[in-house]
Amino acid sequence: QHYDETTLTGKTIWKFRINRLLGVGAFSKVYLATSEEEPDKKKSAIKMIGKSKMLKDPRMKSSVEREVAVLQFLQHPGIIQLEATMEIEQHMCLVLEYVDGGELFDFVQQQGMLDLAGNVDEIMVKDLFLQLATAVQWMHEQNVVHRDLKLENILLYRDNGTLKLKLSDFGLARVIDPDQPLLTTRCGSEEYVAPEIVQGLGYDGRLTDTWALGVILFSMLAGYLPFSARTGASLSQLFYQIMQACVRWPKDQVISDHAKQVVESLLQRQPDKRIALVDVPSLPWFQ
Ligand code: ADP
Ligand code: MG
Numbered sequence: 001q002h003y004d005e006t007t008l009t010g011k012t013i014w015k016f017r018i019n020r021l022l023g024v025g026a027f028s029k030v031y032l033a034t035s036e037e038e039p040d041k042k043k044s045a046i047k048m049i050g051k052s053k054m055l056k057d058p059r060m061k062s063s064v065e066r067e068v069a070v071l072q073f074l075q076h077p078g079i080i081q082l083e084a085t086m087e088i089e090q091h092m093c094l095v096l097e098y099v100d101g102g103e104l105f106d107f108v109q110q111q112g113m114l115d116l117a118g119n120v121d122e123i124m125v126k127d128l129f130l131q132l133a134t135a136v137q138w139m140h141e142q143n144v145v146h147r148d149l150k151l152e153n154i155l156l157y158r159d160n161g162t163l164k165l166k167l168s169d170f171g172l173a174r175v176i177d178p179d180q181p182l183l184t185t186r187c188g189s190e191e192y193v194a195p196e197i198v199q200g201l202g203y204d205g206r207l208t209d210t211w212a213l214g215v216i217l218f219s220m221l222a223g224y225l226p227f228s229a230r231t232g233a234s235l236s237q238l239f240y241q242i243m244q245a246c247v248r249w250p251k252d253q254v255i256s257d258h259a260k261q262v263v264e265s266l267l268q269r270q271p272d273k274r275i276a277l278v279d280v281p282s283l284p285w286f287q
Contacts, residue, residue, distance in 0.1 A: 004158055008031065008240065009021070009031075009038050010233070012036065012185075013033075013046075013086070013088055013093070014086055014088075015035050015036050015037040016033035016034070016035060016036070016044065016095070016178045017033060017034050017035075017036055018031050018032075018033050018046070019031070019032045019033060020032050022045055024101070025047075025152075025169065025171075027049055027050075027053060027063075027171065028047050028048060028049045028236050029047075029048050030045050030046065030047045030048070030096075030216070031045070031046045031048065032044075032045060032046075032098065032160060033045070033046045043097060043098040043100075044083055044095050044097070045095075045096040045097070045098045045099070046093050046094070046096070046097055047093065047094040048091045048092070048093050048097055049091060049092045049093075049094075050090060050091055051090050051091060051092060052090060053093065063172065064092055064094075064171070066170070066171070066173060066174070067169075067170045067173065068082065068085055068094065069175075070144055070170045070173045071094075071096075071170055073142070073144070073171075074133050074139060074142060074144060076135060076138055076139070077154055077166075078087075078131060078132075078134060078138070078154070078165065078166055078167060079135055079139065079166060079167045079168075080096050080097055080099065080166050080167065080168040080170075081096070081097040082094060082095070082096060082097075083095045083096065083097060084114050095168065096168070097166075099155035099156070099157045099168070100157055100167050101142060101155065101156030101157040101158060101163070102155070102156055103151065103152050103153075103154065103155060104128075104151045104152075104154040104155070104156060104216075105150075105151035105152045105154075107156055108151055108219055108220055108223060111223065113125055113220050113221070113223070113225075116159055118280025119252065119253070119254060120221055120223075120253055120254070120255060122221075122255075122256060122259055122285075124163065125217070125220045125221055125259070126191075126259075126285060126286060127162075127163070128163060128165055128220065129213075129217050129220065129262075130280070130281060130286060131164060131165050132154065132165060132167075132213065132216065133174055133213060133277050133280045133281075135165075135166075135167050136149070136167070136209055136210075136213060136277060137277035137278055137280075138208070139167070140206045140209070140277065143175055143176050143177070143178055144173055144174070144175055144176070145173065145174050145176055145183075145206055145208075145209055145214075146167065146170065146172070146173050146205075146207025146209050147172040147173060147174065147183075147187055147188055147205055147208065147209070148169055148171065148172040148187070148188050148189065148192075149167070149188075149192065149212035149216065150188075150189050150191070150192050150212065150215075150216065151211060151216060151219060152169075153167065153169040154167060154168070154216070155168050162187075168219065172188065174205060176206075178239060181204045181205065181206065182202035182203065182204060182243075183202065183203055183204075183205050183206060184202050184203075186200065188208070188212070190229070190235060190238055190239075191215065191225050191228055191229075191238070192211075192212040192215045192216075193208070193211075193229055193242065194207070194208040194211035194242075194271065195211075195242055195243050195245060195269050196208070198239045198242050199243075200241060201251055203271065204271060206247075206277075207271040207272070207274055208271075210266055210274045210275070211266065211267060211271075211274065213266055213277075214226075214263055214265075214266030214267035214287050215227070215267070217262060217263050217266065218247055218263045218267070221253075221255050221259055221263070222247075222249060222253070222255070222259075223253075224250075226247040226248075226263075227241040227242045227247075227266070243269070245268070245269040247263070247267065255273070258283070258284045258285035261283065261284070261285065262280070262283050262285050264269045265283065
């Protein structure tokens, strides 16, 4: 039997009633589900990964196993929690804590970072970014690197009116040995990869995550990605931009020098020149 979007909606799997499709990733579909057992009809997000894909690509299988292991290990308010796992016929399912405010990607796209006058709300960006840097720094302290930090993999919610975020999608995460942190697998979305990954060098995942945070912060401030292969531009042109590590700030927006300084300290070409995430809160922008 084949489960797809149309056949799944409205069905019940184990104790979960599938309500609707929440998002589609590279390897998975994520559905909103409500528990029929718990009295408050608790909501969860169920990430379903097709087993046929997992069989075709052995890396896929280890990626799911890794995501489960890492999520079980990481318990932090800034990181999506894994509630259960289950297997149904052709799918492996991760039951995840449901986060209801959508992706940071859509929020930026819909100009969520702008105030009523159309200016960048630096207070909001600063607050969100500090949450992000804190969660990533904590994760690194647990010797986990994410390797796929991007606007799509950060989910938002509101807590008593304040905007909060959680890291999600740990499919490329790895546990590292802090004494021998270098990794070699080139992975992550092209727009977010650090120069040392472009060059095919061994890289420290903590420092490439730090680079990705720079890409994310730039995008929150500018409303567009710092490095992108716009239509017509080739991948090699994108990689050239990344190697230059030179960003173009918008001309029609006022962005403070202190904010730009944070981006600059993250987007350093040389990995060892990038700011340590523990030092981010001491930068002048956050004072
Ligand atoms: P992939 O590994 O295939 O990229 P993701 O884990 O990133 O899959 O999930 C794909 C999309 O599903 C996300 O970008 C997001 O929109 C949605 N999603 C994933 N997890 C949750 C969650 N816990 N709560 C709400 N939406 C989620
Ligand atoms: Mg994803």
